[in-house]
Amino acid sequence: MTAKYAAVKPKRVKMRGENVTVFYGNKQALHGVTLDIAANKVTALIGPSGCGKSTFLRCLNRMNDTIEGARVEGVITLDGEDIYAPDIDVVELRARVGMVFQRPNPFPKSIYDNVAYGPRIHGLTKNRAELDEIVEKSLKSAGLFDEVKDRLHDAGTGLSGGQQQRLCIARAIAVSPEVILMDEPCSALDPIATARIEELIDDLRKNYTIAIVTHSMQQAARVSQYTAMFHLGSLVEMGETKIIFTSPKERRTQDYITGRFG
Amino acid sequence: MSVGAGIENNMPGGGAQAAALGACSAGDPAGRRRDIGLKRRYRAEKRFRFYGIAAIVFGLFFLVLLLWSIFAHGFGAFWQTTITLPVALEAQVIDPDNRLAAEPQSVSDPHFLAMIDYPLLLRRALAQKLGVAADDRAAMREIGQMISPSARGQMRRFLGANPQAIGTVQTIRFLASANVDAAFKGQINFSLPQDKRKISDRQRQWITLLSKEGLLHKSFNTGLFTRPASANAESSGLAVALIGSFYIILIVLVLALPIGVITAIYLEEYAGKNGFTDMIEVNINNLAAVPSIVFGILGLSVFINFLGLPRSASLVGGLVLSLMTLPTIIIAARVALQAVPVSIRAAALGLGASHTQTVFHHVLPLAAPGILTGTIIGLARALGETAPLLLIGMVAFIANYPHSPLDPATALPVQIYMWAGEAERSFVERSSAAIIVLLAILTLMNVTAVFLRRRFEKRQ
Ligand SMILES: Nc1ncnc2c1ncn2[C@@H]1O[C@H](COP(=O)(O)OP(=O)(O)OP(=O)(O)O)[C@@H](O)[C@H]1O
Ligand SMILES: [Mg+2]
Numbered sequence: 001m002t003a004k005y006a007a008v009k010p011k012r013v014k015m016r017g018e019n020v021t022v023f024y025g026n027k028q029a030l031h032g033v034t035l036d037i038a039a040n041k042v043t044a045l046i047g048p049s050g051c052g053k054s055t056f057l058r059c060l061n062r063m064n065d066t067i068e069g070a071r072v073e074g075v076i077t078l079d080g081e082d083i084y085a086p087d088i089d090v091v092e093l094r095a096r097v098g099m100v101f102q103r104p105n106p107f108p109k110s111i112y113d114n115v116a117y118g119p120r121i122h123g124l125t126k127n128r129a130e131l132d133e134i135v136e137k138s139l140k141s142a143g144l145f146d147e148v149k150d151r152l153h154d155a156g157t158g159l160s161g162g163q164q165q166r167l168c169i170a171r172a173i174a175v176s177p178e179v180i181l182m183d184e185p186c187s188a189l190d191p192i193a194t195a196r197i198e199e200l201i202d203d204l205r206k207n208y209t210i211a212i213v214t215h216s217m218q219q220a221a222r223v224s225q226y227t228a229m230f231h232l233g234s235l236v237e238m239g240e241t242k243i244i245f246t247s248p249k250e251r252r253t254q255d256y257i258t259g260r261f262g
Numbered sequence: 263m264s265v266g267a268g269i270e271n272n273m274p275g276g277g278a279q280a281a282a283l284g285a286c287s288a289g290d291p292a293g294r295r296r297d298i299g300l301k302r303r304y305r306a307e308k309r310f311r312f313y314g315i316a317a318i319v320f321g322l323f324f325l326v327l328l329l330w331s332i333f334a335h336g337f338g339a340f341w342q343t344t345i346t347l348p349v350a351l352e353a354q355v356i357d358p359d360n361r362l363a364a365e366p367q368s369v370s371d372p373h374f375l376a377m378i379d380y381p382l383l384l385r386r387a388l389a390q391k392l393g394v395a396a397d398d399r400a401a402m403r404e405i406g407q408m409i410s411p412s413a414r415g416q417m418r419r420f421l422g423a424n425p426q427a428i429g430t431v432q433t434i435r436f437l438a439s440a441n442v443d444a445a446f447k448g449q450i451n452f453s454l455p456q457d458k459r460k461i462s463d464r465q466r467q468w469i470t471l472l473s474k475e476g477l478l479h480k481s482f483n484t485g486l487f488t489r490p491a492s493a494n495a496e497s498s499g500l501a502v503a504l505i506g507s508f509y510i511i512l513i514v515l516v517l518a519l520p521i522g523v524i525t526a527i528y529l530e531e532y533a534g535k536n537g538f539t540d541m542i543e544v545n546i547n548n549l550a551a552v553p554s555i556v557f558g559i560l561g562l563s564v565f566i567n568f569l570g571l572p573r574s575a576s577l578v579g580g581l582v583l584s585l586m587t588l589p590t591i592i593i594a595a596r597v598a599l600q601a602v603p604v605s606i607r608a609a610a611l612g613l614g615a616s617h618t619q620t621v622f623h624h625v626l627p628l629a630a631p632g633i634l635t636g637t638i639i640g641l642a643r644a645l646g647e648t649a650p651l652l653l654i655g656m657v658a659f660i661a662n663y664p665h666s667p668l669d670p671a672t673a674l675p676v677q678i679y680m681w682a683g684e685a686e687r688s689f690v691e692r693s694s695a696a697i698i699v700l701l702a703i704l705t706l707m708n709v710t711a712v713f714l715r716r717r718f719e720k721r722q
Contacts, residue, residue, distance in 0.1 A: 066611055068535070095614035105605035107624060117623075118613040168609070175613060 014039035014179060014209040015060055020074035022055050022064065029055045031233045042201060042210045044220035044241065047230030048256065053213040057181050060211065061097035062090050095122055098177035102184040104164035106156035111148050114156040114167055115139060118175035134174055142170035143200050162193025169200065180204065182212040186219065198223050217257055221245050229253045336694025342483035342496060343443040345472065346435040349387040353429045355379055369425040380417040384409050392468050404465055410437035412497030440495040440688035445469055446478055486695060490661045495688030500696055502660045506576045506671030507645060513580025513667065514587050514644045519637055522591030530599040531621050550589035557586045558650030566654060573655035574670035582650045587640040594636020598629035631715045638711035642704050648675040674700045
């Protein structure tokens with residue numbers, strides 16, 4: 001498997017998984033995946049359902065730790081540092097590697113409090129004015145500010161699905177992470193909301209490194225610079241998106257992209 | 263396979279008929295519709311609706327019957343009959359040995375005050391009003407039976423506070439005896455022969471006379487809430503039971519709520535899943551099903567016999583009922599915690615909240631309404647619990663207000679139990695009144711729960 005991936009080497013690697021193997025109880029979900037996430041690029045993870053995309057993504061900020069019976073082997077690094085090393089604090093790691101989930105999951109609190117929660121718990125601001133500023137900046141980067149600026153203190157759960165997802169993105173960027181992981185962030189959204197989020201992802205790339213799981217080939221092609229194809233818990237191939245989509249080396253990738261299986 | 267063929271195969275008895283009708287097959291609106299048992303399904307639904315409504319009507323009928331019988335029996339006890347009379351505080355009755363002339367300060371001496379024959383004063387006042395000669399001993403005895411023995415204490419307190427009133431005539435309002443009360447409320451059947459009822463013909467005439475003169479009053483029975491236990495129905499009240507129940511509920515709330523919630527949080531959020539926690543879980547579920555009397559026995563042997571806490575004290579009652587309520591609260595809190603969506607936990611953890619921050623900032627607030635409901639249910643159960651309290655001696659005649667949870671007290675349900683066991687009708691009436699009070703408190707608690715729940719849910 002390792003050999004197949006070696007074709008491309010991103011210039012600057014932000015996160016790197018080496019031989020990542022994951023078990024849920026006795027069931028093996030990932031078989032030695034080796035994969036680089038390039039800095040300030042969007043890396044798309046594609047592959048048929050159940051192939052381990054979410055599992056790999058969750059390894060990158062150790063969300064698998066919260067799943068009972070999950071066991072991760074191999075080495076995952078962030079800026080060259082092993083994130084599973086004993087001296088790494090998982091709370092700090094998650095402040096550096098944020099996550100946006102498949103279904104929008106705003107806290108049942110106000111819009112403001114949703115965004116302010118991260119900065120508050122990490123003590124990122126000294127006073128209310130600074131916090132206000134972060135909230136506004138994050139909502140602006142998530143492209144939501146204009147829609148909600150008059151009702152910042154209304155419930156976040158009262159927004160539309162697309163707005164909620166952008167709120168979740170704003171919430172994730174409010175803690176200024178270095179990497180943002182997105183697990184099918186548009187799967188619950190309509191095409192217009194999806195388009196807005198895709199634009200947003202493209203914007204965010206300037207400041208953040210992004211890894212995104214998606215089932216939409218068009219989306220992967222539109223937003224990502226690198227694409228990794230998974231199948232049955234293994235990495236099939238990884239490369240620059242335009243190459244993967246035009247001339248994949250692997251037949252399975254070709255078949256999946258053209259919709260012959262999945 | 264053509265669509266038509268598929269449908270024909272599904273037709274009941276299709277083959278021949280379909281062949282006969284030839285081209286008539288799928289997509290033909292005039293064609294035969296498949297019998298998919300709609301009628302049967304609607305019939306089943308109707309039947310089920312009928313069963314449901316029947317069950318509700320049945321339940322409501324008994325609820326109404328229960329409430330009606332309690333209110334019919336107990337409502338009267340919220341009114342109490344008093345007699346208002348000018349009473350001559352004759353010096354020779356109050357001070358037959360003329361002690362006051364020698365030592366006037368003895369009027370505040372409790373011993374002196376206790377020796378006075380107050381009933382005689384009241385009997386004479388009543389006899390005068392009714393035109394009965396003071397030397398007609400039989401009549402005087404019947405007059406005496408019309409006055410509540412509690413008037414004695416009332417007179418003593420009055421004289422103690424107003425010694426200058428000796429020798430004057432004072433208008434005093436005192437409780438009529440339970441039998442007069444019953445007769446005045448129309449609860450006595452006068453078609454029975456005289457010796458089979460509690461009020462004689464003569465007394466009946468007197469009652470009529472008094473009420474004509476406007477000296478008998480039915481007024482709201484504040485004594486029911488402010489008086490302690492008494493041997494006389496008309497002057498016994500729920501005060502001790504109310505205070506006892508209040509202490510108990512307070513203790514249960516202060517002990518069982520935090521312990522229960524902390525236990526639930528620990529088991530649900532922190533403890534690993536292993537044989538030991540499984541065992542704890544099974545035991546908690548078992549404890550919730552243990553009959554309450556067992557907790558009473560436990561309380562008796564541990565708190566009273568072993569730890570030496572006082573018998574009959576609401577502290578022990580509260581401790582025992584806390585133990586009994588704990589499993590209920592733990593189970594309710596665990597269910598509430600489990601019901602918090604995983605996505606909320608993931609959101610918080612994904613932002614870098616620590617486990618404890620996630621629990622206390624997000625999970626617990628979302629679980630609060632459920633925990634609250636469980637707590638109120640537990641408290642309501644504790645408030646209505648009788649059996650364990652009987653075992654720890656909270657069933658007693660207690661005439662003094664408990665000033666602390668260490669003082670002897672009773673509880674509302676125990677008071678109901680004690681009054682219901684009395685032979686006298688007036689006590690049984692009070693028993694029903696106490697049930698009404700208990701139900702009112704329970705309703706109040708539930709309304710509070712609903713209100714708080716709404717508040718919690720709105721905040722989110
Ligand atoms: N919490 C879990 N417990 C046990 N098995 C799990 C768990 N989560 C995932 N798995 C298993 O691990 C494998 C990979 O799952 P994963 O969720 O990573 O797939 P995926 O590629 O994200 O699929 P999808 O596109 O449908 O989201 C699957 O076989 C799944 O059944
Ligand atoms: Mg997934």
